[in-house]
Amino acid sequence: MATTSTTATPCKLALIQLAVTADKQANLDNARTHVLNAASNGANLIVLPECFNSPYGTKHFPQYAESLKEGPSVKALSAMAKDAKAYLIGGSIPEHDPTDDKIYNTCTVYNPNGEIIGTHRKVHLFDIDVPGKIRFQESETLSAGKQLTHVDTDFGKIGIGICYDIRFPEPAMIAARQGCFAMIYPGAFNMTTGPLHWELLQRARAVDNQIFVAACSPARDLSADYHAWGHSTIVGPSGDVLETMDEKQGIIYADLDLKKMHEFRQSIPLITQRRFDLYADVSKVKP
Numbered sequence: 001m002a003t004t005s006t007t008a009t010p011c012k013l014a015l016i017q018l019a020v021t022a023d024k025q026a027n028l029d030n031a032r033t034h035v036l037n038a039a040s041n042g043a044n045l046i047v048l049p050e051c052f053n054s055p056y057g058t059k060h061f062p063q064y065a066e067s068l069k070e071g072p073s074v075k076a077l078s079a080m081a082k083d084a085k086a087y088l089i090g091g092s093i094p095e096h097d098p099t100d101d102k103i104y105n106t107c108t109v110y111n112p113n114g115e116i117i118g119t120h121r122k123v124h125l126f127d128i129d130v131p132g133k134i135r136f137q138e139s140e141t142l143s144a145g146k147q148l149t150h151v152d153t154d155f156g157k158i159g160i161g162i163c164y165d166i167r168f169p170e171p172a173m174i175a176a177r178q179g180c181f182a183m184i185y186p187g188a189f190n191m192t193t194g195p196l197h198w199e200l201l202q203r204a205r206a207v208d209n210q211i212f213v214a215a216c217s218p219a220r221d222l223s224a225d226y227h228a229w230g231h232s233t234i235v236g237p238s239g240d241v242l243e244t245m246d247e248k249q250g251i252i253y254a255d256l257d258l259k260k261m262h263e264f265r266q267s268i269p270l271i272t273q274r275r276f277d278l279y280a281d282v283s284k285v286k287p
């Protein structure tokens, strides 16, 4: 099993809970202002929310989708990372892939030189129907990604998921076992599932795997079709909430202390205590 380094560069994480509008260029400009602001406060790993350049809704995705090669968002994100001299987990954007003519919910990740070091297409589409509360079917216009994503940084390896991906424990466990010290989820929970599960799922993924977990939401806009829960949150490897916030636009920060993470793992050594002789492959268990 891969080990997580203890000698990595200190990591100051910032989550930007952005107010998203229907104006793509205004969203990119607002993201830039906040990314540079976070960097000027010492953040060297900066995260934007799910769907930060477009309103969140299946009817909006085809209209806002752009190619990663040609579109304005990747160019703008690359320049932000470079000018901030920070790693940037660029939330997500509706991506149009001209090679298969499909639309994906895609997160791009940049190093401090502005180069793309990872691309994650949401692998679990948000298709739910809670009668009388919320029905949302991303699959009406989106296709699912086909791979899990880990990126290499000066701090260590980081796993990326997008929103609904957090409901599935397996990708976080695989990331932790392959040496990632954190899972980062741009996300946009809602007024039904937000209060029920947003924090619980982050704490669950963290405590199961003894890693940092962070989820970054858009700010709530009651004039939009979709009301995001907000409450961007950073959780530590023991499941403790390090920082959280309300539903408004803003930034939260946390220093991610990998030494403490390793000490905690030694005191409760789940990694060496697992019984894969009893549960090696859950996919073979018949429901």
Ligand SMILES: O=C(O)CCC(=O)C(=O)O
Residues within 6 Å of the ligand: 050, 125, 126, 162, 163, 164, 165, 167, 187, 188, 189, 190, 193, 194, 197
């Ligand atoms: O899982 C949930 O309750 C919300 C998921 C979601 O909003 C999303 O995947 O965008």
